[in-house]
Amino acid sequence: MQPRYRRIMLKLSGEALAGDGTTNISSDVLNYIANEIRGAARHGVEVAIVLGGGNIWRGGPAIKAGMEPPQAHYMGMLATIINALALQDALERNAMHTRAMTAIKMDEVAEPYIRRRALRHMEKGRVVILAGGTGNPYFTTDSGAALRAAELNSDVILMAKNRVDGVYSADPRLDPTATRFDHITYLDALTRGLTIMDSTALTFCMDNNLPIIVFSLDTPGNLERIVLGEQVGTVISKSNELAVATPS
Numbered sequence: 001m002q003p004r005y006r007r008i009m010l011k012l013s014g015e016a017l018a019g020d021g022t023t024n025i026s027s028d029v030l031n032y033i034a035n036e037i038r039g040a041a042r043h044g045v046e047v048a049i050v051l052g053g054g055n056i057w058r059g060g061p062a063i064k065a066g067m068e069p070p071q072a073h074y075m076g077m078l079a080t081i082i083n084a085l086a087l088q089d090a091l092e093r094n095a096m097h098t099r100a101m102t103a104i105k106m107d108e109v110a111e112p113y114i115r116r117r118a119l120r121h122m123e124k125g126r127v128v129i130l131a132g133g134t135g136n137p138y139f140t141t142d143s144g145a146a147l148r149a150a151e152l153n154s155d156v157i158l159m160a161k162n163r164v165d166g167v168y169s170a171d172p173r174l175d176p177t178a179t180r181f182d183h184i185t186y187l188d189a190l191t192r193g194l195t196i197m198d199s200t201a202l203t204f205c206m207d208n209n210l211p212i213i214v215f216s217l218d219t220p221g222n223l224e225r226i227v228l229g230e231q232v233g234t235v236i237s238k239s240n241e242l243a244v245a246t247p248s
Contacts, residue, residue: 004229053079073137084131103135166234
């Protein structure tokens, strides 16, 4: 089967790597994610990945306790690099070629992020793991994923979620009447205040016409299904058609 997308940007949360929360990074979860990525990449799709670092460090509580925000943000960037190295190892143990690249220079463990080099790696079939966010404080890894997706001419951003299978009108874990959208526009998502990604990243995607698909990582094969063009999760795009919520 021919894939629908030529190049994808996969956004993973750091919390996804923690599994049941008994450890910061679960080997079982890493192996599961690596298999999901391999299933999509076997169709010839070029894959770039941005990870969060929330399983290791969350700056919000430290900032509230008095830490300077830039310091807390830099610590978060370092956490994403730890996660990137863990995922790189899992992918390579699953017979995939990878390159880890960082927005903060750390030559002993990863390549510095250079756009043309990242493109070349993907053209050669390597999975590129982009760590360190944007390299600047005050920007989330959501913004990092949006920025890198635009720089690398990605066809779509795939936002992998845990325990949620798309975008809902409210938090389905708290509101049993919440309905799921098959499609929603950027502007509608911003107006409704939906917590898909931070507003800076969502606005950037809207300005650069970068479609987003929010889907559940918990269902095996979802990533491959999306790559092959199946309707999975919620599509966020610039289309003017009315987004309709459907029962979950």
